[in-house]
Amino acid sequence: SQTIHQWPATLVQPVGSPLSLECTVEGTSNPNLYWYRQAAGRGLQLLFYSVGIGQISSEVPQNLSASRPQDRQFILSSKKLLLSDSGFYLCAWSVLDRLSEQYFGPGTRLTVT
Amino acid sequence: AQSVTQPDIHITVSEGASLELRCNYSYGATPYLFWYVQSPGQGLQLLLKYFSGDTLVQGIKGFEAEFKRSQSSFNLRKPSVHWSDAAEYFCALTGTASKLTFGTGTRLQVTL
Numbered sequence: 001s002q003t004i005h006q007w008p009a010t011l012v013q014p015v016g017s018p019l020s021l022e023c024t025v026e027g028t029s030n031p032n033l034y035w036y037r038q039a040a041g042r043g044l045q046l047l048f049y050s051v052g053i054g055q056i057s058s059e060v061p062q063n064l065s066a067s068r069p070q071d072r073q074f075i076l077s078s079k080k081l082l083l084s085d086s087g088f089y090l091c092a093w094s095v096l097d098r099l100s101e102q103y104f105g106p107g108t109r110l111t112v113t
Numbered sequence: 114a115q116s117v118t119q120p121d122i123h124i125t126v127s128e129g130a131s132l133e134l135r136c137n138y139s140y141g142a143t144p145y146l147f148w149y150v151q152s153p154g155q156g157l158q159l160l161l162k163y164f165s166g167d168t169l170v171q172g173i174k175g176f177e178a179e180f181k182r183s184q185s186s187f188n189l190r191k192p193s194v195h196w197s198d199a200a201e202y203f204c205a206l207t208g209t210a211s212k213l214t215f216g217t218g219t220r221l222q223v224t225l
Contacts, residue, residue, distance in 0.1 A: 006156075034213075043117075043203060043215040044157075059212075090156055101147055102213055104156035 002027035006091050006105040013112055019064075019078040021108050023091030026072065031093040033074040034102060035066055038088040050074060086112045115140045115208045119216035127224050128196050134189040134219050136178075136204035144206040146187040147213070148178055151201045160202075163187060174198070199223045 003026045013019060025031050032051050036044040046059045048066035056066050063082060067075045074091055088109050092102040116139045126132055138144055145164050149157040161172025168180040178189045187204060204216040 043217040044213075046212060049212065092157075101159050101162050103159070104149075106156045107154070109154070 002093075002103065004091060004093055004103060004105040006089075006108050008108060009106065010109045011111070013081050013110065015083055015112055016080045019076070019081050019085070019110070021076040021089055021091075021110075023074040023076075023105055024072055025074075025093045028072070028093065028095060030071060031095055032102075033068060034092040034094070035074065035076050036090040036092065038090060038107075040087070044090065048076070081112045083112050086110055115144065115206060115214050117204050117206055117214055117216035119202075119204055119219050121219045122217070123220045123222065125222040125224060126194050129193050132189075132191045132194045132198070132221070134202050134204075134221070136187045136189065136216060138185050138187065138204075138206050140206060140208050142208065143182070144208050146178075146180060147205045147207075148172065148176070148187075148189045149203045149205060149215075150174075151203065151218075153200075157203065160189070194221075194223055196223045196225060 005024050034049045035047040037047055038044050048058055050056050050068045053068055064078050088107050090107045091105040094102040118137045120135050147162045148160040150160050151157045160176050161170050161178055163170050163180045171177050176191050178187055180187050201218045201220045203218045205213045207213050
C-alpha cells in the first residue's frame with residue numbers, strides 16, 4: 001500500500017532563517033506531487049506541483065521554492081522565512097492526472113517567530 | 114475560473130442527529146468533486162468522490178453526497194452523527210491539470 005511521510009511534524013523558526021520540509025511517498029511510482037499551505041481559518045492553497053523529477057510548477061509567487069530530486073521525494077524550501085510563512089504545510093500525491101483523488105500526508109506545522 | 118464555496122463556517126449538531134454540509138461550485142464543465150475530512154493537526158482524508166454516473170455517491174464512515182448539476186451543489190450528508198465525526202470538512206473540485214480547488218472548510222462540532 002502507498003504511504004506518504006512528512007517531516008518534521010512541527011517546526012519553530014525565526015524570521016530570516018532557512019527552511020527545508022521534506023515529503024516522501026512509498027508504494028507508488030511516478031506520482032504527481034503537491035505542496036499546499038493551510039493558514040488559520042482558511043482553506044488549502046496550492047503552492048507547487050510536480051509531474052516528474054525536476055519538473056516543478058509554481059502556483060503562487062512567494063519566497064518559497066520546491067524541488068523534486070527523486071521520483072518520490074518532494075522538498076519545500078526557503079532561503080529566508082517571513083512571518084507570513086507560518087501555517088500548516090501539507091504534501092499530497094496522486095496518479096492519473098485529473099481523474100484521481102489526492103492523498104495527503106500528516107502535515108508540518110510551521111511557526112515563524 | 115473554478116471555485117468552491119462552503120457557506121457554513123461552523124456547524125454544531127447533537128450526536129445522533131442528521132447532518133448536511135453545503136458545498137457549491139463554479140466551473141464551466143462537469144467537475145470532479147471531492148469531500149475531505151481533517152481532524153485537528155492532521156492531514157486530510159478522502160471521504161468520497163464524484164466523477165460521473167450516479168449522482169448519489171457513498172463514502173467512508175457512513176457519509177454520502179449528492180451531485181446536483183442544476184444547483185451547482187455537492188452537499189455532504191450523514192443520517193446519524195457520531196461524536197468522532199467532529200472535524201473540519203473540505204469540499205474540493207478539480208477541473209484541469211489535476212489541480213484541486215478547495216473550499217474554506219466547515220468545522221463540525223458534535224454535542225453529546
